[in-house]
Amino acid sequence: MTKEVRVRFAPSPTGALHIGGLRTALYNYLFARKMGGKFLLRIEDTDQTRFVPGAEEYIQEALAWMGISPDESPWKPGEVGPYRQSERKVSYMSYALDLVEKGHAYYAFDSSEELEAMRERLTAARVVQPQYNSITRTQMKNSLTLSPEEVKERLASGDPYVIRAKLPLKEEVRFQDLIRDWVLVHSSTLDDKVLMKSDGMPTYHLANIVDDHLMGITHVIRGEEWLPSAPLHVLLYRFFGWEETMPQFAHLPLLLKPDGNGKLSKRDGDKLGFPVFPLNWIDPFTGEKSSGFRETGYLPDALLNFLAFLGWNPGDEREIFSLEELVEAFSIERIGKSGTKFDIAKAKWFNEHYLRSKTQEDLIAYLQQDALAAGTTLSQEKAGAIVSLLRDRVTLPGDFWKDSQFLHQAPSDFDSEVAAKKWNTDAVTLLQAYAGALESGVATPFDGTAAKALLESSAEASGIKLGKVMQAVRLAVTGLGAGPDLMEVFAILGPQEVAKRIRFALDTLATVD
RNA sequence: GGUCCGUUCGUCUAGGGGUUAGGACGUAUCCCUUUCACGGAUAAAACACGGGUUCGAUUCCCGUACGGACUACCA
Numbered sequence: 001m002t003k004e005v006r007v008r009f010a011p012s013p014t015g016a017l018h019i020g021g022l023r024t025a026l027y028n029y030l031f032a033r034k035m036g037g038k039f040l041l042r043i044e045d046t047d048q049t050r051f052v053p054g055a056e057e058y059i060q061e062a063l064a065w066m067g068i069s070p071d072e073s074p075w076k077p078g079e080v081g082p083y084r085q086s087e088r089k090v091s092y093m094s095y096a097l098d099l100v101e102k103g104h105a106y107y108a109f110d111s112s113e114e115l116e117a118m119r120e121r122l123t124a125a126r127v128v129q130p131q132y133n134s135i136t137r138t139q140m141k142n143s144l145t146l147s148p149e150e151v152k153e154r155l156a157s158g159d160p161y162v163i164r165a166k167l168p169l170k171e172e173v174r175f176q177d178l179i180r181d182w183v184l185v186h187s188s189t190l191d192d193k194v195l196m197k198s199d200g201m202p203t204y205h206l207a208n209i210v211d212d213h214l215m216g217i218t219h220v221i222r223g224e225e226w227l228p229s230a231p232l233h234v235l236l237y238r239f240f241g242w243e244e245t246m247p248q249f250a251h252l253p254l255l256l257k258p259d260g261n262g263k264l265s266k267r268d269g270d271k272l273g274f275p276v277f278p279l280n281w282i283d284p285f286t287g288e289k290s291s292g293f294r295e296t297g298y299l300p301d302a303l304l305n306f307l308a309f310l311g312w313n314p315g316d317e318r319e320i321f322s323l324e325e326l327v328e329a330f331s332i333e334r335i336g337k338s339g340t341k342f343d344i345a346k347a348k349w350f351n352e353h354y355l356r357s358k359t360q361e362d363l364i365a366y367l368q369q370d371a372l373a374a375g376t377t378l379s380q381e382k383a384g385a386i387v388s389l390l391r392d393r394v395t396l397p398g399d400f401w402k403d404s405q406f407l408h409q410a411p412s413d414f415d416s417e418v419a420a421k422k423w424n425t426d427a428v429t430l431l432q433a434y435a436g437a438l439e440s441g442v443a444t445p446f447d448g449t450a451a452k453a454l455l456e457s458s459a460e461a462s463g464i465k466l467g468k469v470m471q472a473v474r475l476a477v478t479g480l481g482a483g484p485d486l487m488e489v490f491a492i493l494g495p496q497e498v499a500k501r502i503r504f505a506l507d508t509l510a511t512v513d
Numbered sequence: 514g515g516u517c518c519g520u521u522c523g524u525c526u527a528g529g530g531g532u533u534a535g536g537a538c539g540u541a542u543c544c545c546u547u548u549c550a551c552g553g554a555u556a557a558a559a560c561a562c563g564g565g566u567u568c569g570a571u572u573c574c575c576g577u578a579c580g581g582a583c584u585a586c587c588a
Contacts, residue, residue, distance in 0.1 A: 263581075
């Protein structure tokens with residue numbers, strides 16, 4: 001009987017949840033579901049200076065939108081709460097003190113100026129890694145160098161201090177990462193990380209280990225940026241005597257910029273023309289706006305499918321997966337090792353796929369909504385006709401409205417390139433004849449077939465080859481050189497409107513040579 | 514700079530000591546279509562480099578190059 005799998009997603013509420021964080025959450029969720037375990041959300045808000053109002057709500061909403069809601073969270077507490085580190089504050093100090101007692105941590109009283117001076121001194125002495133470590137700590141102000149009396153006095157008098165981990169000088173630290181296999185580092189390259197800050201809050205390293213232990217976390221699935229500090233975490237488990245229940249680590253490959261340099265960052269999104277956040281976000285301090293996948297028109301299913309394949313694959317050639325199917329197929333072993341560039345073209349393809357699998361009613365609703373927002377209303381039949389016309393050509397829901405503009409208002413100008421190439425006397429002759437026929441009302445009822453039949457007979461009567469002038473006809477009525485089936489467009493517009501537009505085109509374009 | 518991690522078509526990737534190195538996105542061409550798109554078909558396109566080990570290496574080992582992460586009283 002093995003222990004129930006418990007994993008956690010542990011974001012900091014310092015702004016909008018990044019798309020990479022969302023993928024981390026997704027993988028955690030998939031693994032938990034696959035293993036029949038639990039997926040927890042823990043808010044890591046130990047840095048009070050970076051707290052951003054609204055960020056926590058954003059995380060909650062983004063996860064809900066994606067359908068990967070946690071089993072336990074600040075809003076749905078389980079038995080190991082609280083789920084916000086700021087609310088767990090009281091317990092961290094006692095754990096830090098426990099480490100001090102065991103000789104694995106110590107008090108340090110150095111001011112930031114003194115730390116800075118130390119680094120400068122070491123840099124000047126050309127020490128490769130100027131850091132607070134097993135060697136340099138002997139020259140600093142801490143409970144290892146100061147007399148017990150002075151330490152006691154400083155603590156009693158309220159001198160600001162931090163608690164640092166006391167790392168062994170010479171020791172090999174190794175652990176087996178689920179994705180990278182054995183990772184080995186020497187403790188001599190590690191520094192004495194601060195565990196408790198002078199404001200009484202723990203750092204990530206301490207809080208993380210204590211909470212993962214207390215919350216019964218069995219697998220830590222997180223971004224590769226944590227790999228360098230994983231040895232410290234392993235050491236902390238050892239110091240606490242929790243080695244037996246230490247979670248297994250899985251460090252995920254990073255999401256990289258599409259152009260290949262560096263990890264995808266918050267600033268990239270709007271610069272590159274696509275979102276890097278799940279939802280729209282306005283920074284409460286700077287007012288800076290960032291666009292989200294949701295508001296841009298990406299469907300949660302599409303984003304989910306896309307994100308899942310950024311660093312993972314099922315091992316066969318299937319590509320389209322629902323959340324349930326992902327759960328079924330997921331395994332940590334099939335996560336890749338190397339960084340993954342973010343290619344929005346593939347995301348678009350997924351979105352097209354999921355958009356086309358929507359019902360006609362859903363798509364009509366998208367169009368109606370945009371029309372309404374633009375101050376127009378569309379009849380159900382017209383909206384339905386437009387959706388049928390465009391459904392195989394859209395990428396985003398907003399395209400139904402955007403790409404049907406020529407149906408909502410007559411063109412005021414015409415694609416000049418097409419006009420220059422296609423607007424000839426044959427076209428003018430035919431259009432005059434066609435407009436006349438439409439105005440006479442011969443074609444009723446006016447559907448696509450009737451519109452086409454009438455156009456064909458007009459062409460025949462004028463002795464003109466239809467194929468040669470079709471683009472000019474399209475140009476006259478839509479102003480554009482390309483678009484959906486023209487006869488269906490005519491049907492939607494109705495004979496009077498088509499005739500009116502042709503007359504306008506004839507007037508406007510006739511003067512052009 | 515140091516430590517750690519990585520490297521298969523442009524991109525996401527499959528594969529793995531002997532393969533015509535497979536798929537998808539994107540691109541191109543053709544078919545369909547009175548345009549464009551959809552759909553169908555086809556094509557171009559990759560094992561970073563150098564040494565080992567081996568009968569044989571893209572696959573294993575080492576080095577180099579390149580890329581990345583980390584290097585805070587941030588997470």
